[in-house]
Amino acid sequence: MSSRAADDIRVRPAQTHDVAAIVELMSPLVERRILLGKELVELYGAVPEFLVAVDGDDRVIGYGALHVMWEHLGEVRTLGVAEEWLGRGVGHRLLESLEDRARALGLGQLFCLTFEVGFFGRHGFEAVGEDAQLVAADVYAELLRSHDEGVAEFLDLARVKPNTLGNTRMLKRL
Numbered sequence: 001m002s003s004r005a006a007d008d009i010r011v012r013p014a015q016t017h018d019v020a021a022i023v024e025l026m027s028p029l030v031e032r033r034i035l036l037g038k039e040l041v042e043l044y045g046a047v048p049e050f051l052v053a054v055d056g057d058d059r060v061i062g063y064g065a066l067h068v069m070w071e072h073l074g075e076v077r078t079l080g081v082a083e084e085w086l087g088r089g090v091g092h093r094l095l096e097s098l099e100d101r102a103r104a105l106g107l108g109q110l111f112c113l114t115f116e117v118g119f120f121g122r123h124g125f126e127a128v129g130e131d132a133q134l135v136a137a138d139v140y141a142e143l144l145r146s147h148d149e150g151v152a153e154f155l156d157l158a159r160v161k162p163n164t165l166g167n168t169r170m171l172k173r174l
Contacts, residue, residue: 009090011097014050014063019043021060022052025082034115035080051097053081053090062090066098070139072108079112095123099174108174113167125170134171 014022022043029035038046046065053062064079076098081090102110111134114120117127128134 008056009053009061009085009088009093011051011053011093014047014052016044016047018050018052018060018063019047022050022063025060025063025080026078028083029080035078038078049077051094051101053085053094061085062094064091064094064098066101066105066110068105068107069111072106074102074105074107074110076110076112091119092123095120099172103174110172110174112170114170115167117168117170120170120172123172125172128169128171 019040023040026035026037030037046067049065049067051064051066052060055061060082062079062081062085065077067075067077069075076095079091079094079098081094099110110125112120112125121127
């Protein structure tokens, strides 16, 4: 475990050279089926969506992404923290920074699909039922055109159900 204090943590935009560290930190979570794995090409393409938490030596100790889904709707994606840093405020700082970014973009709601219901619940996210109508019918029709798996998860489409079993859909109004 790192002897560094939590005060040494800072959150910054991800850079392409951070992708290898993100993959390394994601691997145990993907193996335990807590996170869905992502192809390298997807991760590199999503670098502008990612923030990373780094320690005092600029080592990546956490990561998270904000994906814009619609005019006022975004998704917190791929949020994770190095195991030795769990419980030390890293996830909180990342989520807070992602929420700040969402507000700056004009988003009013954030969605996540997670096993970490307690963590997101403590940060104001609320579970939404399977039958919940989360967007207006015209927006739903537009979102159906998306090829993005996260949008399909948000809409709770049958084709993504095998990948999302056990996850909880959660929503927060900013």
